[in-house]
Amino acid sequence: MASTDHYTLPRPEFDRPVKLLLVVAPFYRKIADDLLAGARAEIEAAGGTHETIEVPGALEVPTAIGMAGRMKKEFDGFVALGCVIRGETTHYETVCNDSSRGITLLGLQGLCIGNGILTVEDMGQAEVRADPAQQNKGGGAAAAALHLVALARQWGAPQQGIGFQAGGDMS
Template identity: 35%
Template sequence: MATDLEKAVTRDDIDGKGLKIGIVQSRFNQEIGNALLSACKSQLLLSQVDEKDITVMTVPGALESPLMLHEMALTGSFDGLIALGCIIRGDTYHFEIVANESARCISDIQIETGIPIANAILTTENEEQAIARMTIKGTEAAQVVMEMIQALKSLGRN
């Protein structure tokens, strides 16, 4: 059986030179968030995004992520943004509220501002599922945001 690191397909065909990337990491479920961040930054650096061009902001939880993403988008300082975090289902309806509202707000910010946002806030049934996905989703988030930046540039967007 492949390990989590083996499942995460890093790509060296994405050019991140000169890109400025903002990352918002939720501190709730911090161990998962830290692993998401590590995988995400590894892919960004592999893609030649300069470490000084990666800004990481932390927030308490997934519901706070959209506000920080919105404010970062409005600065005009970033080519793309990434949301990292983990929401694990509990015994109450709170899971659905947090998962649905954070995802909706992130999509709204992306459409409103025109800044691509990769949403890698995991929504899982349990911690085991989160652990199984954290490296893959962190890596993919970096890939997604860079691909979207490049796609928008191909349309003439700066």
């Protein structure tokens, strides 16, 4: 298969520290460890810090990110990490679609999330994508989260009174 060159945005710079939460589903431990290594290296190269938590599987990743986003205001962004390998049943589609949908919905609500949940056909594909010396998808997910944090800081905090306000005075 021919190699394709991809453009990568320059690493964002920050005037104050960035802290990301890495949420990993370590079902395939070697893959998870490679994804974590790539993500941690990218965050540290940007001068950021990180904390890591583990969840049972890819379906729990968006739930944990949503909980942290509501309850732990210390994180500027999040990195979702894990791996789903196609099996013999339709469970693969459910896990891939629902974990991705959950992460997307949280992002649309304003959380800065880099999605590094691999969805692959076999272990060989997973190994190439997770390896920091090859495709480094963990590093790419961390870079995505850092870029979103930079955008959020550039645009500032949400303004009061924008969007639907339940129970507000309409007069």
